Amino acid sequence: MAERSDEVKLLGMWASPFSRRIEIALTLKGVPYDFSEQDITNKSPLLLQLNPVHKMIPVLVHNGKPISESLVILEYIDDTWQNNPILPQDPYERAMARFWAKFVDEQICVTAMKVVGKIGEEREAVVEATRDLLMFLEKELVQKDFLGGESFGFVDIVATLVAFWLMRTEEIVGVKVVPVEKFPKIHRWVKNLMEINVIKKCIPPEDEHLSYIRARMEKLKFKAP
Structure with a gap:
């Protein structure tokens, strides 16, 4: 504590x-x-x-x-609060953690958000672009339990956006953006996250969360020209 x-x-x-x-x-x-x-x-x-x-x-x-x-x-x-450090102590590893965190927010998040507002070939193009970006995370997870390495850390916290927001929207959007056959290491990483008590405590309840996402998507469709 x-x-x-x-x-x-x-x-x-x-x-x-x-x-x-x-x-x-x-x-x-x-x-x-x-x-x-x-x-x-x-x-x-x-x-x-x-x-x-x-x-x-x-x-x-x-x-x-x-x-x-x-x-x-x-x-x-x-x-x-320096107990239970989130960022690595090594300067190079800290820099890499910042790099991947910005990559998640500025590349994956920005691209994946466009999936909702697209249909047909435009949606397919955005899905493929998102998968291309996710493949970098897939490769980062080779021989790793977490994006931070052996233990849960800064990049994993940031990338929960992929695990519990992007992947939850797949059912609603009707497109498997992160299919397990293409991203087995990301799916293994999500299972590892779900074994962490802090994650279990802090992620939104799935049913309530999906209901909220559906309602937000309906509003976006209604506002679209």
């Missing part, structure tokens, strides 16, 4: 992978925190005040000081 006794508050949203990754880190560190559920379609004055630049969740407030952007928050948590 964390030894510090500080005031910690997290502004987040229960179904957001970016918010959940902060909960995973805080739970792993044993840091008590207050959670403030935010409506991302009707942003609260508090959220706008604490994150006036991006106006997005998550926002971590530590002793009255706000920190935004999930990757920045994860590093802040690791620097502030």
